[in-house]
Amino acid sequence: MRHLIDPLDFTYEETLRLLDLADRIHDDPAAYKDVAYRKRLASLFYEPSTRTRLSFEAAMLNLGGQVLGFPDAGVSSASKGETVADTIRIVSCYADIAAMRHPKEGAPLRAARYSRIPVINAGDGGHSHPTQTLLDMMTIRRRKGHLDGLTIGFCGDLKFGRTVHSLIKSLSRWPNMKFVLISPEELRVPDYILTEVLDPKGIPYVETRSLEEALPQLDILYMTRVQRERFFNEEDYVRLKNSYVLTKAKLAQAPADMAVLHPLPRVNEITLDVDDDPRAAYFEQAQNGVYMRMALIMTLLGLKDPKTGEVAFQC
Amino acid sequence: MLKVDEIQNGVVIDHITAGTGLALYHLMELEKLNDASVALLQNVRSQKSGKKDIIKIEGDITSLDFNVLGYLDPQITITYIENGHVTRKVRPEQPKQLVNVIKCTNPRCITSLEEGCDHIFALTPSGRYRCIYCEQEFKVQNL
Secondary structure, three states: OOOOOOOOOOHHHHHHHHHHHHHHHHHHHHHHOOOOOOOOEEEEEEOOHHHHHHHHHHHHHHOOOEEEEEEEEOOOOOOOOHHHHHHHHOOOOOEEEEEEEEOOOOHHHHOOOOOOOOEEEEEOOOEEEEHHHHHHHHHHHHHOOOOOOOOEEEEOOOOOOHHHHHHHHHOOOOOEEEEEEOOHHHHOOOOOHHHHHHHHHOOOOOOOOHHHHHHHHHHEEEEOOOOOHHOOOOOHHHOOOOOOOOOOHHHHHOOOEEEOOOOOOOOOOEEEHOOOOOOEOHHHHHHHHHHHHHHHHHOOOOOOOOOOOOOOOOO | OOOOOOOOOOOEEEEEEOOOOOHHHHHHHHHHHEEEEEEEEEEEEOOEEEEEEEEEEEOOOOOOOOOOOHHHHHOOEEEEEEEEEEEEEEEEOOOOOEEEEOOOOOOOOOOHHOOOOOOOEEOOOOOOEEEEOOEEOHHEEEH
């Protein structure tokens, strides 16, 4: 039995196989409508989420499976003080696979250590969000045709932005990558990403404060929201929330084939007039997320792809 | 230079990161040694690192746990002395995992909420210890 807790839990080859399966689902989703018949997904969301929760639930329903769970810690036994370890032991009796979002970092790993079913990390605090990473990679690969040799700009909250950390870690396994890290000083990417992920592999990166200067050199621009819920101090949030806003006018400086990604939800960091630009890829990401999670559920449950007669890889 | 008598029987803990000697002193519970003299030297000039701390212990050291030094500071050297002669000079080994030895101080970590959750730190390829849950690095300065 395997879990997906960290973006690097799958090898480079396994990740490629998963991306290939997600692409096949993308191209013919109807072929997969009964693959998970009578299987159940436990959707354990200890903090509010629209996209990720609905995406997981839609993925399971698209596969012909069923969903049970809770959308908020307030309506679970967590409100009575039940531990994550106890909750997953119980859920293991009711479901075949679990997706967990939790405000505390490491909660899905804690669950995985006690679980009898595969656990998927659906986001743990400011730490990690591996399924977002997979769908980001799927979107980048579909837009650019490949994942290697890209210059990727990350912009906004690079300190608490778990999607940023996860994506940098994962893409660092592809050759000839370059990263441009655009953030205010207070929201710089954590040092360990630089010293333990990028530096040891000799991956070039630039830290800058200027989105405008970075734009012309980018293949991908990954925008992020400054997240109110990650701040202990409201004053800091108010001061930093409007640091970067991508507008149609600024986008004029970017290459014509650049793609703009965003994990969503956005607040005001991408203005509405960017939505119609062909470079806007953030709604595609949301759609790809369903296909990617279908591929992940199938693989962790050991379900065969009806197109190939094989599982993506053994778990 | 401050002069401390040479040790006849005991141990010298050298190359301690400057400023962390006192934390190490308390962590090794050196204040509880009844039959040994202990000298803590802080901010000693060092060719390698500019400044360092040193701890010298003269007397019975059999009750001391030197394993604790491995995760605190892998640069440390331990020199054993008997009858005025150096008998052994070693670097402490770094355990691959520490369970409930040090605590994760990240308020966002599951260890800060979950009852009965062990505090587990794993050794990374770069020689640092990180909480397995939130990946926050353990720093001896935080002790």
